[in-house]
Amino acid sequence: MKIAVLGGDGYCGWATALYLSKQGHEISIIDNFVRRQWDHELGAQTLTPIRPLSDRLRVWHQLTGYNISSYIGDVTDYEFLVGMIQDFEPEAIIHFAEQRSAPYSMIDQRHAVFTQVNNVVGTLNLLFAVREHAPQCHLIKLGTMGEYGTPNIDIEEGYITIEHNGRKDVMPYPKQPGSFYHLSKVHDSHNIMFACKVWGLSATDLNQGVVYGTVTDEVEMDEALINRFDYDEIFGTVLNRFCVEAAIGHPLTVYGKGGQQRGFLDIRDTVRCVEIACNHPAKAGEFRVFNQFTERFSILDIANHVQAAGKKIGLDVEITHLPDPRVEAEEHYYNAKHSKLIDLGLQPHYLSENLLDSLLKIAVRYQDRIDSSLIMPRVNWRKSRNEKPQQGAVRAAVAGNGKNGGNGHHAAPLAPVASAKTPRAK
């Protein structure tokens, strides 16, 4: 199958592209490397030393004989996106190409607006491009379990049957997202559902839980294929971050009580879930939602697991509770369904001592690359203007420029039309 992987240079995208290539699919990666740029903006880097995409693809071809093509550009550029679809003619498109960090979206107004415009416009463009140039193409979109929030009732997979005043209907499950990033994913879901309805597109929304791990069979083949491993407060997912903290003797940073429960999955299951979606496409006109996670843990559970695994390899791991920088329930009911992917054949890799041991060892191996100043949370949900790690430099740049300068984005997130600040008929 010809499969386009949008955002294929990123964490989940890279693992997915290699895995699907290994299964014999014809893969193309679409990326603009903005994820690498955000690292520069934040003064952060992945724990693992990742290579440039061109290198990665060259080595993959040398090792396996498989060829992965690439289109370098931005999905918010409609002409670029259409050009790719006309040229590559994908049968499935996997859309990872979004700004995926909740804290990044909560830094300030510019980052919130950038996140929503980037994500919503990219997905809107994709819907139009598929409608106009590849209407049979199956769209597989990465959503997040965070779209649902933490309601006091069971979370279903996308839809819920509601009985109300003696009548009944199947409705989209109500969403209560917890950051401007999570909101952007909710906006996407609504837009995609509508496009399926009016244009007959087929789409699968994968509401993914928190991903952990970095090793898949493919990236393990060679140092040049190594995947990202983010541990900073902005892009580091919780289990990976805890392993890095354990490796350098930093207390595990549990936000609040740690009773926040979330769905989790191993990155080896991410790639398999996407494959399952590819092999079982949604019907024409169908907007299908899968909850993509395998286990539920509280944040404190995760910390306890890392502490125990650390002890076994001689690490003395402390757990600390910080004031929660997010606005979220620190203890709550949580029961989210996740049977649809299992029904289609997913065999989960549950969180194991082996996995924790391997992750900790990776963290120890690369510990000289760890900048511990990136770990403590600076972005506070209750504030609308937060300091970034490199804020000092940014402030200087903004002072010298004004409009588009200093933010680290290589394009202004939006194009304000002409305006005058002076009141007129006052």
Add this chain to the structure above:
Amino acid sequence: MKIAVLGGDGYCGWATALYLSKQGHEISIIDNFVRRQWDHELGAQTLTPIRPLSDRLRVWHQLTGYNISSYIGDVTDYEFLVGMIQDFEPEAIIHFAEQRSAPYSMIDQRHAVFTQVNNVVGTLNLLFAVREHAPQCHLIKLGTMGEYGTPNIDIEEGYITIEHNGRKDVMPYPKQPGSFYHLSKVHDSHNIMFACKVWGLSATDLNQGVVYGTVTDEVEMDEALINRFDYDEIFGTVLNRFCVEAAIGHPLTVYGKGGQQRGFLDIRDTVRCVEIACNHPAKAGEFRVFNQFTERFSILDIANHVQAAGKKIGLDVEITHLPDPRVEAEEHYYNAKHSKLIDLGLQPHYLSENLLDSLLKIAVRYQDRIDSSLIMPRVNWRKSRNEKPQQGAVRAAVAGNGKNGGNGHHAAPLAPVASAKTPRAK
């Protein structure tokens, strides 16, 4: 009270600004006149000859002694918006400043993206600006009943209590909007709800029905104060459009069977509902939702009313059924609650023979300004690329330019970052 009316040069905004000024409030209008520009883009104009804002405000002051100030700029320009709030220091902000036409948003990719970016970014900016510079200010946001769609159960005002698997929670009412425009309003609602939660802002979302009428006590005072009366397929709301059709002997254009039921209200009730919201602000941290309409009609009901009213003044009015250009249920259950504004004192102006008679007479009076070529629907929901009335001219302009030219927007809706269309490692 100091009240900022965003979009105060538009249809609902103008009527509201004058009405609140008359009640003794200190009003400022914020507008960038893009609504007037869309008329030029579409080759359309309001039936009634509206004056420039500066003229309108001058005459209002001469007639009443009341002074309405203005800030000319775009709410998607954050610096402009912050400047206005710091200078005017509003106690309430009424946000009408959005692209409000469903067909406009369905013309093509550019119009869909423009609508969502314009509306979502404007509202996001407003949330940040209020949080940073006027956290006590009450935000009154115009939403639409179209956010709900037409579910098979009763529509509540914003929230619904759901019992599911033996547990219960109050959840946001699930949304099923029917155009990229309506989707933008749903995105706004989610963003506002979140901002109220994390920052303690107070906001009222007015989910307004289809507005009809053009005359309020204030605009009737002088020809210079006359309000818009749109009848074209893009911006004309249904009752106003039917009256124009009746006036010139054009059959009333019912889409499909006409069994589509919607909530309606007189523009005299729009201004009163907004006043009620101002006088009874939401609490800090509260995201309050009112369904703002007074009566439910099917489209065919409306056509029959106009036909009957036409007969009385000697007009021979036919009704025609066109294939529905929208994707919507042509017959469906519809029972939407709308008691909260009534409970706070709204006394509705129900649709009357007098009102229909007055509207028809306005249509007859200005019939020499009617361009009947603007009435038939060209924008088809099932297509992703529709012709605009002025498409010929647009096509020529696009051919000669490319990127930002020819669309009629005075700024590109988004700023694509650098991209290359050539595949790289292929």
